[in-house]
Amino acid sequence: MEPNYPLHLPDFYIGDPAPAYRDLRRNSPVHWTDANGGFWGITRYEDVKFIGSRPHLFSSAKGVLMPDGKPKPAEPRPMLITTDPPRHNALRKLISKGFTPRHINAMEPDVREIVRGVLDSAKAGVELEYAEGIVAKVPVRIIADLLGAPAEDWEQFRAWSDASVGSADPGITLTSQEAFGALTTYFRRLIELREQRRANDLISILMDAEVDGESLSHDELMSFLHLLLVAGNETTRNLIALGTIALINHPEQLRMLVEDPSLIPSAVEEMLRYVSPVTHMTRWATEDVELRGRTIRKGQAVVLLYGAANRDEDVFGDTAEQFDITRRPNPHLAFGTGEHACMGLSLARLEARVFFEELLARFDRVELTGEVLRMRSTMVPGVRTMHVRLGANEKAAVR
């Protein structure tokens, strides 16, 4: 019998999807789900890579979220992430030059200062809220800074960003529509300021940018700004929060990391693989395609389940389901694959590395003191709140 899993529901991703993924990889790697108009779920590493690298056969233009059963707007907003080649590549080069490892590494002092500022508020030995109160502040400040928004607006940014991705979450009162409107108004104001005077920020770069001799349309500019804010925020927060939980659940690895901080970059890669902060992206078949004996029909949605691919025993061997901060090589697909692969990956890696360096220099023990509340999202089911107690790292030199 065909396995049956609720791949369309947030609860599936919030629980432990690993056993279901294992079953699907083995017994139904190209798996049809009827819900929400129907979609294919892809769980094997090789297949996710195959589809991700064929944008002509599997398009992003109809959106990257899995079908949610709601009617689609006739004219979706133009966005980098939903643009197919050849225009995609031209658009992407405009901003990717601001995201190369060289440029991003130059941001390390700023990132460290932001992380230190946030961690300064964390006290050892008392219960504190970690996800909202500490982790979430880091990416939102860095993105807002990158975009050129003044520091006093950073917290407001986070509220809007939360609301625009986690619209299924009852804890969020703004609808995603309202949050989008608020952001649009705000970005319009920033653009007006830059019209008078350019600055050394991403908005200014985008305003001067041209594709085939034409500058970006106002809509394109807006959606770029919106995408960067949303794409860089929840994702990084989710990586750090769920990565911390992985360390809590594997105390021997936490110990290893405290004793040898040079393992932090490889620990971050393993967190990316093990956590897979973005559960999926979607593609749409542009013609009928045969895959592992199933026929994907033209127009059908194909959901690439990165978390499943990242536990594929064919690639990660018989330790695929284990958390191992020394894993090497670690060719995970947490940042996606193909020409849409995450543009912010160097920034996300930098943020996570600096965060754990600074955290573990101050605290060498972390324990959960209560329940972990998750975001009710199928794509980025992050941590909403988690209470922890941190133990001071007595051995570390006092700064």
Add this chain to the structure above:
Amino acid sequence: MRIVLDRAKCTGIGICESLAPTVFEVDDRGELVVLAAEVPEGALDEVTEAVEGCPAMALRLEP
């Protein structure tokens, strides 16, 4: 070994540059410049890593 770049796929993100800075450089216009047509002596490991690490699968090695 020859280093082959597929410009239609490259998005200039520069992961290759971070892994093999002597061979790859993203210029100010966001275009990748391959600084050596052949893999330089002693650089095979890092170039291989760069080729495998390219998220856009735009790099290839040919004998």
